Amino acid sequence: MDYSALITEVPLLSDQTIAFLLGAGAIAIIVGLIILGLWKKLHENEALKREFITIVAHKFRTPLTQARWLTESLIADEQDSYKKENLAEIQKVNKNLINLTGTLIELTESDAASKTAYTFKKVSLCSFLRGIGENMKDSFREKNIFFAVQCPPEDIMAKIDVPRMEFVIQTLLQNALTYTPTGKNVDVVLNHGSGKVSIAVIDHGIGIHKADMPHIFSKFYRTDNAQRTDTEGFGVGLYLAKSIVRRHKGKLEVHSDGVNEGAIFTVTLKEVR
16 A cells, blocks of 8 residues: 555644644653652652651660669659659659650651551550540640540440550540640540440540641641641651551541531540450
8 A cells, every 4th residue: 555645645743833842842841850859859858757756766765764764763762652653653754755755666667567566455445545534634734624534334345555555545635635725625535336446536626627637647747727836746646646546457537627626536446345
């Protein structure tokens, strides 16, 4: 078949059209390079943040462990009941910090995190939650926030890694404390049904904008509203909490009706008998 006739019928592109296509191609390449650069920068920043947190956590763990040994020694020798009580409180705070640094190290070193063993223990969730609430009640009182832990009359049990789940609940309560104005309420509500248990932390604080909801559990993510309220956060607490709950084969979810409408964070776990 002779294709020469067909070839001659193909319209030639004008100089203006060629210039336009070349210009469009150049713009597409430039835009692609800009996007690639931004993507690389974002990943570099995330890597730097992760490295910073890991280093800080490692640096904190040694002095915190030494402080634990010192307080244990002082408590054993102390005769004054008032001083002994204060030392016990220092020991409790120190223990929480050690658990926090361990969790940070575990979850920032992503390769090791998946291999880290969890120790699951069957516990009464109401007693567990009331214990955490007791430790934090003074902080709520100082800010004049009404705080309560609500449990059903029957005992509800679940298998949890106690220190890690403590971190989850403490993170949710600390956020509620930070972002709830004076005079408002914060409640922890325990419920169960259909083989599941739910722990809801309910606040009446700054709330969450609809556009922020899909990103609220992302690593290093902080809403503009949160940054204005608390300038010292890293944006890792909720990310770590969700990772821990996932390792419990549970779910951590959030609901908010919008800015200044408060928020409800709910942990769902399997109930055990």
